[in-house]
Amino acid sequence: MKPVLVLVDQATADRSVPRSTDALLTLARRIGPPTAVLCGPPDPSAIVALGRYGATTIATIARPELAEHPAAARVELLTHLVRRDAPAAVLIASDRLGQEIAARLAARLGSGLISDAVDLRRDVDGPVAVQSALLGAYRVESRVTAGVPVLTIRTDAVEPLPAPVQPSVRRVDIGFPAGVRAVRRIARRPGGTEVSGDLATAAIVVAGGRGLGSQESFALVGALAEALHGTAGGSHAATELGWCPRREQIDQLGTIVHPRLYLALGISGSVRHRAAMQHAETIVAIDRNPAAPIFDLADLGVVGDVHRVVPELLAEISRRKATR
Structure with missing residues (x-):
């Protein structure tokens, strides 16, 4: 054979x-x-x-x-x-x-x-x-x-x-x-913190967008990804604002993902972003705007403030892990 x-x-x-x-x-x-x-x-x-x-x-x-x-x-x-x-x-x-x-x-x-x-x-x-x-x-x-x-x-x-x-x-x-x-690398410029896993092949992806409001709040993305043993990413807007490295950008010009679970935190859902994550098996979206286009794709949509919802989600994950 x-x-x-x-x-x-x-x-x-x-x-x-x-x-x-x-x-x-x-x-x-x-x-x-x-x-x-x-x-x-x-x-x-x-x-x-x-x-x-x-x-x-x-x-x-x-x-x-x-x-x-x-x-x-x-x-x-x-x-x-x-x-x-x-x-x-x-x-x-x-x-x-x-x-x-x-x-x-x-x-x-x-x-x-x-x-x-x-x-x-x-x-x-x-x-x-x-x-x-x-x-x-x-x-x-x-x-x-x-x-x-x-x-x-x-x-x-x-x-x-x-x-x-x-x-x-x-x-x-x-x-x-x-x-x-013949080709030689002459310089290397760090783009940010190391990625916890390859974005394109990750089974769980947590992505953040402009709705998180600041670089400090964007840390919620990494915290939730770590708690779920997933990989962190960001929207085009988050990348342009410098909140996440370019290699973690999820859209048509960045990385296209196909995870089993995709969590969108503060992402309204532009056409270019939805085109890159719409093949996820399960999509969960959290955003304060009930008319956000991301909810058209979401299997579960939470209309609320990510700064309140995500910490509660992290606490629930911790409680469940502690009872195993």
Whole structure:
């Protein structure tokens, strides 16, 4: 049976294997034995974590180009592995970097690309990708007909299921071409505090907007995200006011999210913002304006002052955690 290449996402600050990779490995097992492509040194804890979710093989590489040029270097690495191993498919998390890598890889290989799949199943003619359309009203099934299928996965829609194995580790030794090595980072400018998780693949997102009123009040977003083990974000207005980093902006020009739970705090709901979060499974909105457009999308709307509602919500979360 042909292997399935899974690009390991190591975007977290501690370089641990995140939930998104567990979800990719869960889907990969349906169509073939997963090969986890680990873009870094073979850390023992990462190897154990990848084996827990069924990675039969771990292909590792430690080269400075992977950090300096994350998209270009990973495209080179995956291209090398596809041509060497002839896999059944390549699975990549559907975040901003993953979408770029997938598009470039498909163009390099001359392969078909399917984006934002929520499920996969095996078929005699190749893997079938399932996509959610029109806010989940339809499910579309597609198959790549040219080359090795390159698939980006909405990992928030996949429940990771363990299938422990003892993986074998293979070190990959390739030379990156001059086009990858020529670019050098000459400066780095912090955009704010570190993100607790990747926004595009987060299962829970808490976002704040102009209605919070100040930078100090915007701290409620981070506090609620932490209490729910979610990821914080902000509207275009909040970003322009300097309350949250640009990389946490949720709109058509920022990050598009597909969480299971989306909480909007003080966000009126512009067209550009709604277009980026309308595919959330459950939407909860808190705003003092009962005519705010965000309520047209919300499954639960709370008309009230976020400065009073959110602290009460945090207190209730704390009480429930204490009684477990």
